Amino acid sequence: xxxxxxxxxxxxxxxxxxxxxxxxxxxxxxxxxxxxxxxxxxxxxxxxxxxxxxxxxxxxxxxxxxxxxxx
Amino acid sequence: xxxxxxxxxxxxxxxxxxxxxxxxxxxxxxxxxxxxxxxxxxxxxxxxxxxxxxxxxxxxxxxxxxxxxxxxxxxxxxxxxxxxxxxxxxxxxxxxxxxxxxxxxxxxxxxxxxxxxxxxxxxxxxxxxxxxxxxxxxxxxxxxxxxxxxxxxxxxxxxxxxxxxxxxxxxxxxxxxxxxxxxxxxxxxxxxxxxxxxxxxxxxxxxxxxxxxxxxxxxxxxxxxxxxxxxxxxxxxxxxxxxxxxxxxxxxxxxxxxxxxxxxxxxxxxxxxxxxxxxxxxxxxxxxxxxxxxxxxxxxxxxxxxxxxxxxxxxxxxx
Numbered sequence: 001x002x003x004x005x006x007x008x009x010x011x012x013x014x015x016x017x018x019x020x021x022x023x024x025x026x027x028x029x030x031x032x033x034x035x036x037x038x039x040x041x042x043x044x045x046x047x048x049x050x051x052x053x054x055x056x057x058x059x060x061x062x063x064x065x066x067x068x069x070x071x
Numbered sequence: 072x073x074x075x076x077x078x079x080x081x082x083x084x085x086x087x088x089x090x091x092x093x094x095x096x097x098x099x100x101x102x103x104x105x106x107x108x109x110x111x112x113x114x115x116x117x118x119x120x121x122x123x124x125x126x127x128x129x130x131x132x133x134x135x136x137x138x139x140x141x142x143x144x145x146x147x148x149x150x151x152x153x154x155x156x157x158x159x160x161x162x163x164x165x166x167x168x169x170x171x172x173x174x175x176x177x178x179x180x181x182x183x184x185x186x187x188x189x190x191x192x193x194x195x196x197x198x199x200x201x202x203x204x205x206x207x208x209x210x211x212x213x214x215x216x217x218x219x220x221x222x223x224x225x226x227x228x229x230x231x232x233x234x235x236x237x238x239x240x241x242x243x244x245x246x247x248x249x250x251x252x253x254x255x256x257x258x259x260x261x262x263x264x265x266x267x268x269x270x271x272x273x274x275x276x277x278x279x280x281x282x283x284x285x286x287x288x289x290x291x292x293x294x295x296x297x298x299x300x301x302x303x304x305x306x307x308x309x310x311x312x313x314x315x316x317x318x319x320x321x322x323x324x325x326x327x328x329x330x331x332x333x334x335x336x337x338x339x340x341x342x343x344x345x346x347x348x349x350x351x352x353x354x355x356x357x358x359x360x361x362x363x364x365x366x367x368x369x370x371x372x373x374x375x376x377x378x379x380x381x382x383x384x385x386x387x388x389x390x
Contacts, residue, residue, distance in 0.1 A: 057186055057190070
């Protein structure tokens with residue numbers, strides 16, 4: 001129960017940053033964390049997770065190689 | 072002696088299964104068989120997309136939940152008969168499939184799988200947090216589609232047509248041109264496009280019936296257990312179960328998901344009874360054994376031993 005949410009988040013971060021890119025993963029993690037907290041602060045913390053996944057889908061659709069992954 | 076026609080095992084199976092409530096009066100066992108049927112339906116529905124088209128979706132729980140929630144909320148808020156809610160659930164699931172499909176089907180391989188998980192999770196989090204509309208994380212009671220007495224038997228007879236319908240649909244897909252196109256997409260999307268298949272359209276066309284059947288299964292499941300909640304009908308485990316059942320039984324086969332559901336649901340139940348605290352370990356070990364030694368699924372055992380004739384299908388359709 002505890003692990004599932006974090007495994008999923010780790011996946012999201014890696015894809016966000018670009019698979020195989022170490023800097024990408026670090027930056028992806030930072031970006032996700034900031035996005036989550038920004039949502040929590042300005043909107044509602046319960047929707048933080050929704051923003052995670054929306055961000056994830058958007059990156060997948062428009063930059064499938066990840067934000068920082070070179071092709 | 073004349074040989075029996077090739078469809079006789081199917082008829083025997085369905086007649087035997089449908090008559091179950093007539094000779095089985097144990098409520099617990101009936102409930103177990105009901106769950107086998109519902110998960111077989113889920114597996115069959117998943118198979119359209121995951122088996123034939125080879126698109127490994129782990130977001131099918133979204134449609135399952137939509138079916139369950141549409142039935143419950145339309146009955147509760149609008150005062151409809153739950154049966155209208157069931158239909159509404161299927162329609163909403165189809166609409167949702169169009170939206171989700173047109174987004175996620177642009178992606179391939181692991182990215183597609185992840186995006187389906189993401190869409191299902193978005194829906195789960197939204198449902199969990201719309202307290203006024205959906206009762207939030209606590210969940211609520213689902214309406215009964217059938218009235219007592221003989222509730223178990225009635226639900227059983229309600230689930231059978233669903234299994235029959237899903238089975239008929241699977242049989243059709245298995246032998247139709249549409250099914251061939253889906254397999255072409257699975258084998259190689261680019262080559263399929265080169266020979267005139269439109270993967271974007273065909274994948275959506277496979278997802279539509281898949282989502283609708285899944286939603287129907289979701290509403291009858293929720294009604295049977297008379298409860299909907301994000302942790303039960305929108306739990307990602309249901310997606311995993313649907314996929315496991317289809318792959319364990321034999322992906323892209325008509326009988327595979329049914330066998331898979333029988334094996335998986337029954338073993339899970341047996342292990343739960345006999346290995347109270349370690350049943351998931353045994354369950355996991357069984358899965359690994361099947362995947363390693365029977366990559367074609369449980370059905371390959373039967374195909375090898377009893378030489379079930381290969382049904383019409385391209386080479387490799389039934390490994």
